[in-house]
Amino acid sequence: MPDSGGLQSVEASQRPDSQVRVFALPPRDNAAATTIVDGFLEALTSDDPSYAVARKYLTPKAAKDWHPERQTLVLEDGPRPHSTDRANAEETGRNFELTGTQVARLDDEQAFQPDDRRYKGDLHLSLVATGKGKPKQWRIDTPPHGVVLGKTDFQRIYxxxxxxxxxxxxxxxxxxxxxxxxxxxxxxxxxxxxxxxxxxxxxxxxxxxxxxxxxxxxxxxxxxxxxxxxxxxxxxxxxxxxxxxxxxxxxxxxxxxxxxxxxxxxxxxxxxxxxxxxxxxxxxxxxxxxxxxxxxxxxxVAPRYSEGTEYQYFLDAKSRVVRMPASGGAHPSPEPVAGPMGEGERRMRSLAISRDQERAASVSGDGRALFVASMVTNASLGDAIAHSGAKAEKDGFTTPSWDGQGDVWVADRDPKNRRLLVFGQGQADRMQEVRVDELSDDARIEAVKMSADGARIALLVTENGRTRLEIGRVERDHGVTDGDVEISVADLRRAAPEMEEVTAVSWAGGSRLVVVGRESGGLQQIRYVQCDGSTPTGQALPGLTRVSEIAASDTDLPLLAHSDDGIVRLPAGAAWQAVVKVGTAPVYPG
Structure with a gap:
């Protein structure tokens, strides 16, 4: 203990540095069964690519038959071993049980899957000869199926x-x-x-x-x-x-x-x-x-539309669609877009800009009408391309979303006719109701965000009083007639599973999304998540008060949000900056 010098604040976290490499140690001679189990579990957390050291804790037959590449189970705090032998157990074999809280798994394709459940696994050890003239040693003859490790070790290794x-x-x-x-x-x-x-x-x-x-x-x-x-x-x-x-x-x-x-x-x-x-x-x-x-x-390769994105868009206090440079200075000046959407001739409450930045889709202030209009001078607003039968404004259309093929997607929350709709090229006569597999009759879609590639869709789904984020696969099956394509959303899977409530979402890259939500008993947070349900490390975002809408691009353009402070944005390496005090529906093209 030093007896002089100044004080220095240090972080109390016990997490290992992400750059630290861990090398496993082989079993010692005459090690107890408990030591062999602990050593094997430690070897699973090493950076040994072939698990050669971990296999030394196994019997020769078990080492040959063990396939760690088939799955990796991720536990919240790692596996906890304890002996299940009775006090008078014979020394011909020892049994151990591994327990913990499982949070995810990697399958044989190395794909991540959130998987919240209780984990229980069994290990059996036996005494085997390890060399001529040497005493028998404890080795594991029944290892776990695949690899079992803690979440912190998983984030360090993978x-x-x-x-x-x-x-x-x-x-x-x-x-x-x-x-x-x-x-x-x-x-x-x-x-x-x-x-x-x-x-x-x-x-x-x-x-x-x-x-x-x-x-x-x-x-x-x-x-x-x-x-x-x-x-x-x-x-x-x-x-x-x-x-x-x-x-x-x-x-x-x-x-x-x-x-x-x-x-x-x-x-x-x-x-x-x-x-x-x-x-x-x-x-x-x-x-x-x-x-x-x-x-x-x-x-x-078809370019990512955000690579040509020059502007951010939102609705100003006069319900006009305005835009501002996406990479401008600290005090950007929004300007109305060309065409009827920039004139504010009708009150709108939500907005989506086509990925080629030539058209806008918007929902009327009462939520019951969906419009698509060109953003060119002298264009007309025209008639709505769809109407909702909802009586309450909160039950009308969600914010629309454009996919990479120029189609508009929107959900109708009418309690008597809930449905997910797609409009081919934004045209009323090409409307199709989309079947969503694995969605119960009690579930309600609160938000729709299409990926730029058109192959995946992000849905905010409310059920039993809670709103969760689901990612679905968009399948397009061709009919007998040319041009006849039946579209469906299949195989929904949970993203951001650690969040009890998700209130806003936007795609922020090829497989990444930015979400606004809160964990159980916690405050609202803004964070990045992967579409497979995993959470990227080292990408914390500064907090913001009461965010109701958020927008991100596929590249590193600033985040855009609607909060208690109005329309704000987050340039790289800076704090949130105010844009306008009164405004809604911030979006990037898409």
């Missing part, structure tokens, strides 16, 4: 990466030769210290996860994999990554090869440790298939 696949096109003519394809992010987890670049490439080659598989396609052939003997990949001094493939890709043509390379480039772009600017694909015999640089990949 990182989320987006692997990218092409959206299945449904619009007529979208499959024409040379047409740009929309990429869809498919988040999975890879181990930070186990060559994440190579693991990401392997995950892309393995194909999309089961949840996303129905709405995306890959350019890689079936059974595509790295060439036998390829253990690690790394870019050269010019940031070019060479990827040798197996024989399944030998017959691939140049055009398809470039699409394959684009998938890899975009997937590695989201990997923080990657610096790949060019991908070169090789055949099994070492011959060159194709090369692709970042600029060429961007030309192949």
């Amino acid at each position: 990182q989320s990466v987006n692997k990218y696949y092409y959206a299945v096109d449904s619009a007529a003519g979208s499959g024409a030769a040379g047409a740009q394809k929309r990429l869809v992010a498919d988040p999975v987890f890879v181990r930070k210290w186990a060559d994440p670049l190579t693991e990401t490439v392997k995950e892309v080659l393995a194909g999309p996860t089961r949840w996303l598989n129905r709405v995306v396609t890959t350019s890689f052939p079936l059974k595509a994999a790295l060439r036998d003997g390829t253990r690690s990949l790394a870019p050269d001094d010019a940031n070019k990554l060479t990827v040798p493939l197996n024989k399944s890709a030998d017959s691939i043509g140049a055009a398809q090869c470039r699409k394959m390379a684009a998938q890899l480039l975009y997937s590695l772009r989201d990997l923080s440790s990657s610096s790949v600017d060019e991908v070169e694909l090789e055949r099994a015999d070492g011959r060159l298939m194709c090369t692709l640089k970042e600029g060429a990949a961007d030309a192949l």
